[in-house]
Amino acid sequence: MTELGTLDIRHINKRFQVAGDAFAAIDDLSLTVEPGEFLSLLGPSGCGKSTLLRLISGLDSDYGGEILLGSKRISGTSLARGLIFQEHRLFPWLTVEENIALALENSQLSVEEKRASIAGHISLVGLNGFEKAFPRQLSGGMAQRAAIARGLVNRPALLLLDEPFGALDALTRAHMQEELQHIWQAEGITMVLVTHDVDEALYLGDRVVVMAPRPGRIRKTVDVDLPRPRDRTDVAFSRLKAEVLLSLGETG
Amino acid sequence: MSRLEKILGSGLVFPLLLLIAWDLSIRHGLLDTRIWASPEAVVATAREQFRDGSLLTALGASLRRDVLGLLGGGFVGLVLGAGLGTIRLLDDLLSPLLNGLKHIALFTWIPLMSIWLGNDEPAKIAFIGLAVFLPVMLNTYQGVRSVDARYLEVARILKLTRLQTLRRVILPSAAPSIATGLRLALIYAWLATIGAEYLFAVAPGIGSAIMEGREQFRMELVLLGMGVIGGVGFLFNTIANRMQAYVLRWQDTN
Numbered sequence: 293m294t295e296l297g298t299l300d301i302r303h304i305n306k307r308f309q310v311a312g313d314a315f316a317a318i319d320d321l322s323l324t325v326e327p328g329e330f331l332s333l334l335g336p337s338g339c340g341k342s343t344l345l346r347l348i349s350g351l352d353s354d355y356g357g358e359i360l361l362g363s364k365r366i367s368g369t370s371l372a373r374g375l376i377f378q379e380h381r382l383f384p385w386l387t388v389e390e391n392i393a394l395a396l397e398n399s400q401l402s403v404e405e406k407r408a409s410i411a412g413h414i415s416l417v418g419l420n421g422f423e424k425a426f427p428r429q430l431s432g433g434m435a436q437r438a439a440i441a442r443g444l445v446n447r448p449a450l451l452l453l454d455e456p457f458g459a460l461d462a463l464t465r466a467h468m469q470e471e472l473q474h475i476w477q478a479e480g481i482t483m484v485l486v487t488h489d490v491d492e493a494l495y496l497g498d499r500v501v502v503m504a505p506r507p508g509r510i511r512k513t514v515d516v517d518l519p520r521p522r523d524r525t526d527v528a529f530s531r532l533k534a535e536v537l538l539s540l541g542e543t544g
Numbered sequence: 545m546s547r548l549e550k551i552l553g554s555g556l557v558f559p560l561l562l563l564i565a566w567d568l569s570i571r572h573g574l575l576d577t578r579i580w581a582s583p584e585a586v587v588a589t590a591r592e593q594f595r596d597g598s599l600l601t602a603l604g605a606s607l608r609r610d611v612l613g614l615l616g617g618g619f620v621g622l623v624l625g626a627g628l629g630t631i632r633l634l635d636d637l638l639s640p641l642l643n644g645l646k647h648i649a650l651f652t653w654i655p656l657m658s659i660w661l662g663n664d665e666p667a668k669i670a671f672i673g674l675a676v677f678l679p680v681m682l683n684t685y686q687g688v689r690s691v692d693a694r695y696l697e698v699a700r701i702l703k704l705t706r707l708q709t710l711r712r713v714i715l716p717s718a719a720p721s722i723a724t725g726l727r728l729a730l731i732y733a734w735l736a737t738i739g740a741e742y743l744f745a746v747a748p749g750i751g752s753a754i755m756e757g758r759e760q761f762r763m764e765l766v767l768l769g770m771g772v773i774g775g776v777g778f779l780f781n782t783i784a785n786r787m788q789a790y791v792l793r794w795q796d797t798n
């Protein structure tokens with residue numbers, strides 16, 4: 293894994309043309325994320341979270357302001373910057389295994405290493421026995437887990453996750469959170485996680501950024517200075533949760 | 545389903561009834577035997593033609609034309625369709641012309657083909673190739689153009705090269721549409737094969753056998769030829785069904 297340096301988002305603006313009018317999806321947003329940091333992104337639907345991740349990933353370069361990574365302006369996509377989409381976006385014509393393997397198509401690993409890594413990630417997300425299944429044969433949560441495996445398998449230095457656990461049941465969700473935290477701790481990957489779940493944001497994040505809609509901007513940043521693994525029933529945790537919920541509920 | 549319903553629903557009952565009606569009409573002199581052959585005569589001709597090898601020679605010659613035309617026209621159609629669908633400049637340059645071509649009925653090309661290529665195998669195969677080319681090209685183009693932009697974004701995130709994106713994303717996504725083109729091509733090719741044998745120089749072939757039967761007033765030969773043509777078409781279709789179901793097994797409905 294290559295060290296990428298600090299992610300530095302400076303005064304970015306993103307507008308969409310909606311019915312002939314310019315609509316500000318993101319307005320003058322600035323944010324820095326340190327290497328190896330885990331950042332949680334919370335905010336009401338439509339506040340620009342997915343849009344922000346798309347800009348960081350390099351899929352969309354039509355915006356104002358600049359996004360720097362290790363003081364170099366990002367341009368285009370890169371294997372060092374992974375993105376797990378809000379919808380699973382598995383290729384329907386490839387099996388689970390082939391979908392994950394496609395992420396390693398251009399990696400330097402040997403055939404044997406690739407095979408081991410694919411198998412490892414399939415069991416990491418609990419899809420053993422479904423290697424040869426096509427996406428149409430998976431449940432929504434299973435497809436989402438396959439997509440998580442695809443996003444993790446080539447170990448990007450920066451991983452952007454757009455509500456990756458949204459379709460999972462509480463138990464699987466808790467398990468996946470543990471695994472993600474484990475990988476993050478072991479590999480020093482910088483992670484930006486979009487979620488609607490305040491508990492999840494606080495459980496995983498070094499910081500929680502709360503966004504506000506229309507136009508999309510940052511309302512509040514909350515530092516989570518709690519030792520890991522965190523205890524969701526802890527008093528300090530509850531206090532932070534109340535603080536985040538309060539800022540989410542604010543209007544204007 | 546009851547046993548009776550199963551038998552009735554098998555699609556064999558009506559043809560069988562027709563066959564019996566045909567046979568009875570001949571036996572009772574209801575049909576003029578100068579323009580109607582009996583089922584027995586057709587079977588006897590089939591046996592004779594099979595034994596002396598002429599049936600297989602004719603069928604072999606026709607199938608060879610059909611397959612060569614399919615391969616040639618299919619290849620050009622696929623490459624051009626994929627090229628037009630992915631390369632903007634090529635699309636702007638060629639699509640208007642190619643879209644105009646489809647309005648020229650296939651058989652209109654025959655005089656041109658014979659002036660350019662003569663009246664023998666090359667002209668026949670080129671004619672069949674032309675029949676195949678258009679449906680393959682148009683459907684490939686359509687399929688390639690309508691690939692979901694969200695999948696192309698995944699390809700960009702995974703840093704696939706242009707060629708990898710074509711091979712792993714664009715073509716598979718276009719596969720249902722390409723299959724439709726190939727299915728049409730299969731039908732058109734067989735049609736064009738028989739047409740070519742009627743309209744270009746005489747040479748062994750199943751269409752030529754029918755023409756021969758007509759000239760010699762041998763109705764049983766004409767009917768045999770028609771039966772073989774139908775049988776081959778049916779077989780092609782069955783094989784294509786199987787292949788399509790396998791290749792597109794990832795689809796929701798197949």
Ligand SMILES: Nc1ncnc2c1ncn2[C@@H]1O[C@H](COP(=O)(O)OP(=O)(O)OP(=O)(O)O)[C@@H](O)[C@H]1O
Nearest residue numbers: 308309310317336337338339340341342343344378
């Ligand atoms: N391609 C687009 N064209 C026009 N408007 C868009 C486009 N993509 C996003 N938007 C608008 O930008 C705003 C932010 O969208 P975005 O998808 O980033 O929201 P989000 O925070 O991810 O919401 P959710 O939590 O529901 O996923 C929305 O108002 C949306 O309508």
Ligand SMILES: [Mg+2]
Nearest residue numbers: 341342343378
């Ligand atoms: Mg979103």
